[in-house]
Amino acid sequence: MKYVCNICGYVYDPAAGDPDNGVKPGTQFKDLPDDWVCPVCGAEKSEFSPES
Amino acid sequence: MKPVELKKDIYWVGIVDWNCRDFHGYSLSPMGTTYNAFLVKDEKIALVDTAKADHAGEFFCALSHLVKPEDVDYLIVNHLEPDHSGALVEAVQRCKPEKIFCSPMGARSLAGLYQTKDWPIEVIKSGGSISLGKRSVTFLETRMLHWPDSMFSYIPEDKVVFSSDAFGQNWATSERFADQVGRETLDRVLSEYFANIVQPYSPVVLKTLDKIAELKLELDMILPDHGLLLRGEDCAWVLKRYREMAEAKPKPRAVLVYDTMWQSTEQMIHAVSDGLKDEGIETRIMHVKANHHSAIMTELLDSGALVVGSPTHNNGILPYMAGLFQYMKGLKPLNKVGGAVGSFGWSGECVPALNEWLEKIGIEVVGSGVKQQWRPTHDTLKACVAYGREIGAALKAKIAALG
Ligand SMILES: [Fe+2]
């Protein structure tokens, strides 16, 4: 499932991952490391909600 | 205006835009604004931010009072929005800087905004630092305060922070420091700026304030990119005001915004206001066409309740109300209760449509509102007064819970 950053609107897509920050494509949101932050605004994982 | 020395070898080289009224296309700046830029003269000469493109001539004239532009060694780009980077291309041409410093997010956006090929860009991460000679500059990324690229630059030797748009205000004055102008107006323009530009990033504001405390940054001057500069005790004052605004604890005050065709909805709004006053809630009634959406957001920042009114028009609500809601939703106001009233002729979509907007904005809706076909009767207005009391009571409960 995709997750949206509540601060800046960035969408985390598991299919794409976040390669710039060492997250491989195919990584589910729940499997992201706890210290992963939004690549756009630096918000923590807790600031994300499932995309509706 | 001529440059102003703020501290030994640190100068304001900004622009006072006396005529600006339409700020960035979405907010009003009824008293104009300034684009503050700064020059630090040390073994290396650094220019912090520039100005809006249409003021470039004035900007380089002010700068030339202090140095030959080609003697500037470093450009520090705290924020890329064109009110601060509009003269950047010309600055690169005139200054031929040895280095251009920006944040990692800034580097990504720069290439999309300007032709940056061959520019000596050096990306600095949060915590990174450069030397100017006797002084150094430390960078603190402040992503989404209020753009991804935004950052602060801090000179520890002088206890000075260049804070970009954070702590800014739209107010054109000949004075440069906050302690030289009236406090009440200053507070007003500070909250107007926060309400319309910074508000949606309130969680980031709180994080940044915590970071400033954690780093134990000593602050003798906070220098924002708009309006009056803060020094001495005003530094603590502005940090405290930002924390208050970002925490958004509800206050016993309500804004009632409405549009009306034949004054039925208007009468209902006035009756709701009376009910709120019965509960000891201060009210401000704002016709959506007599007040700009940015002025409404400034009033709402200081209020714990929002009551909205619109008649049904072609199975929906009136367009200025819909425009206001669109703007308000983006600004993510926090901790508010609300309610809706409206009149209709033959189909009553107005109140459900208004409530749907309130919910989308994240406002806690009280009851289901009051709607009336054709004209409000004495009983309708009594129901509106009772509804005002109900909203007032809900607000007081929220204040008690969050106070
Ligand atoms: Fe900006």
Ligand SMILES: [Fe+2]
């Ligand atoms: Fe700005």
Ligand SMILES: [Zn+2]
């Ligand atoms: Zn984000």
